[in-house]
Amino acid sequence: MFTNDKLTELNDTISRVTKLTDSFAKFPRAIKIPLRLEEEILSDSSATDAIFGSTFNATFDATSASHNGKMAVADNLQISTLLNVITAISEAIFVINSAGVIEMINPLGAKLFGAPAEMLIGQTWTDYLQSPFKDEYQSLFSLWNSASDEANKVTQFNHGPKEIIINRADSTLLEADLSLSCLPSIQIGSEPLFIGIMHNLTTHKAEYNKLRHLAHTDKLTGLANRHAFDDALQTNWNDSINHDQPLCLIIIDVDYFKMFNDQYGHVNGDKCLQKIAQVLAEVLPSNNAMAARYGGEEFVVILPNSNPLTAEYIAKNIQRRINQLSFTDIGLPAQTKISVSQGIACERSGQYRTPTALVCAADTALYRAKSTGRNRINMSS
Numbered sequence: 001m002f003t004n005d006k007l008t009e010l011n012d013t014i015s016r017v018t019k020l021t022d023s024f025a026k027f028p029r030a031i032k033i034p035l036r037l038e039e040e041i042l043s044d045s046s047a048t049d050a051i052f053g054s055t056f057n058a059t060f061d062a063t064s065a066s067h068n069g070k071m072a073v074a075d076n077l078q079i080s081t082l083l084n085v086i087t088a089i090s091e092a093i094f095v096i097n098s099a100g101v102i103e104m105i106n107p108l109g110a111k112l113f114g115a116p117a118e119m120l121i122g123q124t125w126t127d128y129l130q131s132p133f134k135d136e137y138q139s140l141f142s143l144w145n146s147a148s149d150e151a152n153k154v155t156q157f158n159h160g161p162k163e164i165i166i167n168r169a170d171s172t173l174l175e176a177d178l179s180l181s182c183l184p185s186i187q188i189g190s191e192p193l194f195i196g197i198m199h200n201l202t203t204h205k206a207e208y209n210k211l212r213h214l215a216h217t218d219k220l221t222g223l224a225n226r227h228a229f230d231d232a233l234q235t236n237w238n239d240s241i242n243h244d245q246p247l248c249l250i251i252i253d254v255d256y257f258k259m260f261n262d263q264y265g266h267v268n269g270d271k272c273l274q275k276i277a278q279v280l281a282e283v284l285p286s287n288n289a290m291a292a293r294y295g296g297e298e299f300v301v302i303l304p305n306s307n308p309l310t311a312e313y314i315a316k317n318i319q320r321r322i323n324q325l326s327f328t329d330i331g332l333p334a335q336t337k338i339s340v341s342q343g344i345a346c347e348r349s350g351q352y353r354t355p356t357a358l359v360c361a362a363d364t365a366l367y368r369a370k371s372t373g374r375n376r377i378n379m380s381s
Helices: 004-021 047-064 069-088 107-113 133-145 149-154 202-215 226-243 257-264 266-283 308-323 355-371
Strands: 092-097 102-105 158-167 173-183 193-200 247-254 290-295 298-304 340-347 377-379
Touching: 092 107, 102 107, 107 193, 133 158, 173 202, 193 202, 226 247, 226 290, 226 298, 226 355, 247 266, 247 308, 247 355, 257 266, 266 290, 266 298, 266 308, 298 308, 308 340, 308 377, 340 355, 355 377
Parallel strands: 340 377
Antiparallel strands: 092 102, 092 193, 158 173, 173 193, 247 298, 247 340, 290 298
16 A cells, blocks of 8 residues: 555656656667677676666767767766666666566666566566566556557556566565556657566555554454454445345453452453453454454454354353453452353344444343343343
8 A cells, every 4th residue: 555655755756767768868879779788798797787887888889980979978978877877766677678578677676576687687577477467567568569650659658556566586475566657669769668666565564564453453452443343343244234144243341340440450450351352362263253342341242154043152152261260360369250241133134224233232132131130141132
């Protein structure tokens, strides 16, 4: 997912590179030769020097014969500046031809692909994409290449930014965003070339996932929070209605929790809630089920595709395990015990009109369980 700052950064990068590539139009004859280098050139220097320094030298040699000395020096400096900027720029940049073959790649780009630059030059860049991205970009290039020759000379194609997954040369996967821009042949005096700009999303994804987890998690208990519960209930409700599957809800309230806090203190009260949360997490029957802290000392369990019999079995297991909780490990007397009251409601074949109605039914059942003596389970009729 792109943040506003990230989109701004990417747009600025594209703008800078686009301005730099406009220099191709000023000196079209200076870049007519392919940018890809032969292996014998690479064997005499480092990858970066070979790709950028040797390309520059070859270009200069090819153009010097048709320009006077002063003009050749100007061309030389223009391309040298462009190549130096591409090399030093903080984004990963690569240049490919209309067949998708890598003609040029800067050090950061080679790092993202997970291979030395000399290994990547001459390779088809889509070979490093994971499906379905590989198929998508191959189709995209086929579409671009199917345009008429005249259209290719004047048309500038752009695509992205788009999130992709790279199958790196070292067999690891890397998430990145990619933006492709085309330099029409009328600008560069040869076949169209495409500039790819990539950003490594690994850190951004990790930070996003961490923030998303924090936004959906109750800090004290580690269970889902109220926001996550509301989202999950709506999703499961839609699935239940659309596929005619049952959906059960259990609301759980800790009995006499205020007395527990008053007697043992709020710190131990928090530890009690954590123990109860651990029980709820452990009794969930499937990965699709959810336990959440509803608020205060109230918890809720969502049981998708579960019938009332299953829901009652889960509730009894919760009751039994909470009754058996020990608090000696936090310094409380061995006789310290806790219990919960539970209310169950199940949606079956349109019994309730909304997810809110389902919650209200479970809450009413919980009230009956508490009013009849607590440490009880009540099923909504």
